[in-house]
Amino acid sequence: MFVNPSSSLAEKSATDLFDQSALSELAQRLVEAARRAGADAADAVAVRGVSQSVEVRDGRVEESERSEGDDVGLRVLVGQRQAVVSTNDVSGDGVAKLAERAVAMARVAPDDKYVGFADPALLARDFPDLDLLDRNVPSTAELERRATEAEAAALAVKGVTKSGGASASSGIGGMVLVTSTGFHGSYLRSSQGISMTAISGEGTSMERDYDFTSALHASDLASPASVGRKAAERAVARTNPRKVETCKVPVVYDPRVSNSLVGHLVGAINGASIARKTSFLKDRLGQQLFASNIRIIDDPLRVRGLRSQTFDAEGVKVKKMALVDNGVLTTWLLDCATARELGMATTGHAHRGVSSVPSPGAYNLHLEPGTATPKELIADIKQGFYVTDLIGSGVNGVTGDYSRGASGFWIENGEITYAVSEVTIAGHLLAMFKSLVAANDLEFRYGVNAPTLRIEGLTLGGR
Template identity: 35%
Template sequence: MTRLARPEDTSSQELDRLAELAEEVVRRARAAGASQAEVAASVETGLNVNVRLGEVETVEHTRDRGFGLTVYFGQRKGSASTADLNPDSIQATLDQACAIARYTEEDPAAGLADAERMAREFPDLDLWHPWAIDTPEAIALGVEIEAAGMAHAGITNSEGASVQAGQSLSVYANSHGFVGRERGTRHSLSVSLIAGSDDGMQRDYWYDTQRSPERLANARSLGDKAAERTLARLDARRLSTRQCPVMFAPEVARGLIGHLIGAVSGGALYRRASFLLDHAGKSIMPSWMQIVERPFLRGGHASSAFDAEGVATADSSLVEDGVLQRYVLGSYSARKLGLSSTGNAGGIHNMIVRPGAADGGSDDFAGMLARLGTGLLVTEVMGQGVSTITGDYSRGAAGFWVENGKMAYPVEEITIAANLRDMFQQIVAVGADVDPRSHLLTGSILLERMTVAGED
């Protein structure tokens, strides 16, 4: 399944060509009168195979190119992009960006990130692991994954399995003389199964995603996990409306941390559209809570030595002893707020929620269920009922009712509701059962209480 990459790896040469093109366009932009300029160029290639009931549904080979240019005439900004890297298209893109900049309004916050903040060191972060899998092998692997799931008694149908192999090359260059090169791979396997029939039908799925194909789950374990999750949902019930403890399984708990990131990100803050406005330096979580950003995590899903503006990244605390230490800022939002960039233009870089609890414990999944005692385990959330402005949280959910630390029966068609401000303060424990498939790394999160709305 995971043969090593073929020796004819030309990624370094292609990165060099992208870098030369980016630097040349920056020079041409300056010659055209721009006071500053920046270029982002990328090439992404991939294979995506989908099978269902043992037959091929789709096979897709991709090769996408992108080239984006931003120029500044003083504090007037113009941006243009193209997917065509031939000289005529690049020139047209440059002309268009310059024309836009000459006619836009001045913005005091516009401009490149500060030159002294540019990254100077570029360590190997173990992000490049090409997968030399061809189409017949990918099809065979997808069939094997699906068959492993379908072999379980009670699985009655399949929504298919997919195999994806991808790699990307990117360059960011600007008129400070900065040129940053990045290359990375991302591969994934998934399968979605159906159990039961008619009104008793249930669906569930499982997947894995890794930088290296050698670290992917094997076909059998992936199919078994998807079948186990699907069968566990049979005979689901609704709950009566109540307030109770709620535990988010790791794969959905990271969504809570995502809402926190959104609320402390620059765009929401300078627009005054966040319930955590002016909360830097204030307690927003229990005193034992720690959330740290680790950009140099080897093989991490969002590891990088620099952000989308070339600013050097750094290990940093977001929440320390429950106190919000900083916001999540690029240079533009930082200037709007009168602050400094945190190296987060383009997003965060591996945010890690430390396991723990007020009593110093660090529990696996079974231990977290024991802490829950009697309450709701959430394994799926639906809908968009979350307001970054007010913190109001109301989403459809499914999962399991837990009694005495054991899953008693599956539940569905319920709504869970609270306010994120209260939810963050009422975190009882964070598990050591970390889901590694994301750049938001957290285990299960147990909350003291939420409102669960179901049958009247």
């Protein structure tokens, strides 16, 4: 949806933007209507999404976009049969009709012995303040200023020949969950971001790179100028990349791509994959996967965390957990249904949209830092590869085979030297996890965070 740049979220009434009472009332009415229509149990999710963004190229606004909407979803159980319906319009007698339709669908759905709601003893009762909401919503003019400043800083760096565009965005998102088992909870979370893409070189020799910053609060964002400069410096550093011969070398992952290794682990320990037996880690619970100093944490209660919340999509109380402790895999990520299927207890990792049933997923993930600096991690490498960008998704979650397109820099005698492009990195995730060494430069910038990581003996596919 395109709008006049003068329109902004900041002009919307704070009462309208931050008040979820109408959504809470609607969710409650849906649950009650479902019970009247014959549901044995029901829950309702109401989701608010409001966002705006500005894109700038060559000093001019290229696009200004705004969207907003409230959507609701109703899940009902009739015996062991389940159905989900969703809508963004419940005017008139829409609540009753939606409930009746959901119950009718559930009655003809197949039985599923694993469906059901959370044990009331597991439901969240306390909702600590995680400082998720910045009430100072930026105007469109402020977003334009941020994007313009980022682009100007990038274009001022020697070697940058063109702008790939800069953008700034903000938004408010939240959820209300009401269940027939007595749970009623809600949260609102703000978001703000700045990004820049810079281009170096000319013609067929052009290279591009980017940087971005994202946070819940504007005060936690990196400055627009620093985002622009970093994007520019990265693009210039990639100029005139070389090819390398196929070889087996240590590979060092820059923090902006090292988090992908945590992502591969978490995908493999998702309870849905374990229940389907489609994970290469399906028989590895309680086993040593990493060196004994490696810990991987999921913390939904981190103050100002990008994915923080106090309850999951089934109302279960969430908690900080070590998914890997002293190198040992300690848990699967479970919602209630996958937990029942595996004969275990939910870990409070249910996620859900308005049109879907709950399914497991993570919150704020990080791999704890080691003791060596990144320079020390690289110092003894005679020949190796420092990867800064990954391409494609060539990871087989069933077998653990790993193959990703990559670009970065060649390491020679402990020093990062020339740019390298058009290579592939290949290995097996079990062997990669076992040899993983972490540096001490962890920063919390993303939903998944990791420091610089070194992996031994990966195959680098070159010319």
